[in-house]
Amino acid sequence: MRTPIIAGNWKMNKTIEEAIDLVKEIKSGLKKDVETVVCVPFTTLSQVKKEIEGTELKIGAQNMHWEESGAFTGEISPLMLKEIGVDYVIIGHSERRQYFGETDEIVNKKTKAALKHNINPIVCVGETLAQREKNIHKELVESQILKALDHIDDEEVIKIVIAYEPIWAIGTGKTATSEEANDMISFIRNILRDKYSQDISEKVRIQYGGSVKSSNIAEIMSQSDIDGALVGGASLKSDEFIKLIRF
Numbered sequence: 001m002r003t004p005i006i007a008g009n010w011k012m013n014k015t016i017e018e019a020i021d022l023v024k025e026i027k028s029g030l031k032k033d034v035e036t037v038v039c040v041p042f043t044t045l046s047q048v049k050k051e052i053e054g055t056e057l058k059i060g061a062q063n064m065h066w067e068e069s070g071a072f073t074g075e076i077s078p079l080m081l082k083e084i085g086v087d088y089v090i091i092g093h094s095e096r097r098q099y100f101g102e103t104d105e106i107v108n109k110k111t112k113a114a115l116k117h118n119i120n121p122i123v124c125v126g127e128t129l130a131q132r133e134k135n136i137h138k139e140l141v142e143s144q145i146l147k148a149l150d151h152i153d154d155e156e157v158i159k160i161v162i163a164y165e166p167i168w169a170i171g172t173g174k175t176a177t178s179e180e181a182n183d184m185i186s187f188i189r190n191i192l193r194d195k196y197s198q199d200i201s202e203k204v205r206i207q208y209g210g211s212v213k214s215s216n217i218a219e220i221m222s223q224s225d226i227d228g229a230l231v232g233g234a235s236l237k238s239d240e241f242i243k244l245i246r247f
């Protein structure tokens with residue numbers, strides 16, 4: 001059985017003070033057997049980590065460099081995240097790919113670096129609207145997955161969470177139908193089966209992301225292959241996020 005995982009991606013939102021307020025409310029609404037993660041801005045990681053001590057709430061970063069240190073102005077290394085005690089890191093979010101030029105090769109390097117440092121990567125994949133309309137969305141996602149997982153073995157891949165986020169559904173209010181999401185996610189599971197094994201494909205958790213909110217979470221989570229959600233906008237308000245955890 002795969003434990004459901006609901007992760008909030010706060011993106012570039014919340015000052016330290018706001019972050020602490022939000023996390024105080026979230027930790028009071030946790031649900032047993034649903035892994036809950038908040039992926040917060042770098043500047044708030046330390047304080048949020050202190051605030052969640054002794055609770056089941058997990059903490060994630062939204063990005064990371066693959067090197068341990070060096071002349072990479074403005075970047076944050078896996079060692080720095082590990083020192084804070086970060087559990088997860090989002091890798092290859094479509095906004096990083098789109099605005100900051102992250103390629104599949106970079107996503108692979110970052111994923112391997114996270115695993116090396118025992119930080120669980122949440123690896124994001126997903127197609128644009130144009131790619132879906134051209135009916136090349138599965139090809140595209142397959143290529144993103146295989147490149148992200150290059151040289152990652154059986155023992156490591158099960159620590160990865162994959163997030164399928166169709167770009168046209170992010171922040172647009174347009175959700176993929178739960179059937180469309182499940183269809184792609186079961187397709188991803190088949191890619192894992194072919195690359196690794198049936199057993200591995202049944203262990204890896206795969207989330208859906210894109211305009212997830214309290215009104216559609218139950219429907220999304222009722223699908224056979226969807227193990228959770230990566231949530232943007234709706235993770236910024238405690239009452240809404242708690243409803244998502246309690247789907």
Ligand SMILES: O=C(CO)COP(=O)(O)O
Pocket residue numbers: 009093165169170171172173209210211212230231232233234
């Ligand atoms: O990008 C997302 C999560 O990583 C999704 O964002 P929204 O939930 O705001 O559509």
